[in-house]
Amino acid sequence: MKMSHMFGNTLRDAPADAEVASHQLLARAGLIRQLGAGIYTLMPMGWRAIGKIEDIMREEINAIGGQEIYMPVVHPADLWKETGRWYKIGGEMSRFHDRKGHDMVLAMTHEEVVADLARREIQSYKQLPRLVYHIQTKWRDDARPRAGLIRVREFTMKDSYSLDADEAGLDKQYRAHYQAYFNIFTRCGVPAVAVASDVGMMGGSMAHEYMYLTPVGEDTLLLCDKCGYRANRQIALFQKPQVQAEDAGELQKVETPNVATIEDLAAFLKVPKARTAKAVFLMATFSEGEREEQKLVFSVVRGDMDVNETKLANALKAKELRPAHPEEIAAIGAVAGYASPVGQNGALVVVDDLITLSPNLVAGANQEGYHYTNVNYGRDYQADIVADIASAEEGSACPKCGSAMRTSRGVEVGNIFKLGTDYTDALGATFLDESGKEQTVIMGSYGIGSGRLLACAAEENHDDKGLIWPISIAPYQVHLLALRGGAEQGEALYADLQAAGLEVLFDDRDESPGIKFNDADLIGLPIRLTVSERSMKEGGVEFKLRHEDEKRIVALEDVVAQVLAAKEALLAEIAKKVVTVPFEE
RNA sequence: CGGGGUGUAGCGCAGCCUGGCAGCGCACCGCGUUUGGGACGCGGUGGUCGGCGGUUCGAAUCCGCCCACCCCGACCA
Incomplete structure (x- = not known):
């Protein structure tokens, strides 16, 4: 290519709203141009680099038996209603009507289409295993796109889908992807680590995220340098501190004027934060088919910890969680700042498992200006659910080896999910096994966003003068x-x-x-x-x-x-x- | 969705407080001189000042509403 003929220019100054290096450099070098929030044009060199990345993905996925197909970006909503995700997914999925008035969706992923293909094409165990993939446009109407190509609304993604006759087959394809993904990231010049992750809207039994560790990332990871445990904070486990057993003291109401936060409370009563219980009100949305129901959740963790909303949502099997409005809290008679699990009714009470072991805590008395001391789980109140709902943080003890973990920020460059039969059951994708018995096809899904990977490659490979492309993906x-x-x-x-x-x-x-x-x-x-x-x-x-x-x-x-x-x-x-x-x- | 911020030429910005010809640097076009680390001279092109409405003799500037974009959070891959 002669530069005298090339479409687009380099820029001496980066656009003022570009903050992270990859965004600035990709814009300055003329690889990307913004059209709207989270919507970008790939200019000639940007598109070439994406092409290189996608060719690497093709090579690696073909090498583990993938067959490339191409699935549509517009889907009839019926398919999504069949699996229930039409109801479960919120504003992130864009919906519209075609001219006949039918509900349609813009594809944000393709499990439904693949499961539909499976029920049409797969009749026999002899047709399994199979692995299909495509590289195609996704639209996810993200509430907050940011950082150039790192988090966008429209993007192309390589997504593959495995179809198997049994768990062992799924495990084999899952592990094949596990390695293939490392190969892809390495070949694109992006060092990545795999961490255990939440299955989120995908559902299923096991998932890994591939994280590129960088301060510009928006996920927080917990890493154990000693034994190698790694997890997204959303689900990261940790060993809860040991608690000394004590005889339960007498429940007492004490006056605590103007101490509505845990800090103030601990300082006022001169007790460690660990001897207090923190109440957090959240509004949970549950959905069953088309019906939706909202319930106020009263969650309790120890005062020195934070509620982990992902863990909480999983424990509740809730579709959505959001902070409750003051009037919603008041509606059940709770007093914000002094809310008490004691005598609580009207809310779903979820208590962190550590709380049940911690005797004689300080908690709200549900009366302005008063707290209880010597609050004991079991004796003074009961929970609807007891679960691990506390967030791991810097220094938390590793769940495997107990040593202190550190946190790091990261960008998720890929993910792999063992879906099991969530989708194929819903759509009735079955086959006959060797004994002639009907079985459900078992699925896995595996995704990498090409643009985000490009941005991470730029983030990783640059100096103060500009980009430094690995030759494998250089335009x-x-x-x-x-x-x-x-x-x-x-x-x-x-x-x-x-x-x-x-x-x-x-x-x-x-x-x-x-x-x-x-x-x-x-x-x-x-x-x-x-x-x-x-x-x-x-x-x-x-x-x-x-x-x-x-x-x-x-x-x-x-x-x-x-x-x-x-x-x-x-x-x-x-x-x-x-x-x-x-x-x- | 909550909080904060910004919208003036392709990019970066000033002007706005205190209303009175729409500016600067880079880029771009022409001519000439230059030519190994973002050259120089001369002459040019390019604007619904985000939009709509209001106040006013007069609005980029004051007021109201709206929109877009960015950042933090919520959320999400």
């Missing part, structure tokens, strides 16, 4: 600059390099050297060649790798061979990093 492999007196050799070299099968961006513009060098650094192609009167006098063409400082002169007749060798060496370096990762649940 072009070679950036050829023709400076003064080098136009003729440049043209010839451009032709020769391309004839040798290399992907070349040729800066043939009538610009000053400074602009060309700076643009080359900004765009960040791995191999840079500069040809000019000066380089010719020095014996040929200047050769430089983007990630190294060293420059050298290569004789004109050796350039193609040297570039080919450099390309192979760079590819080999990446290939060397692709290693087998032990499977961890």
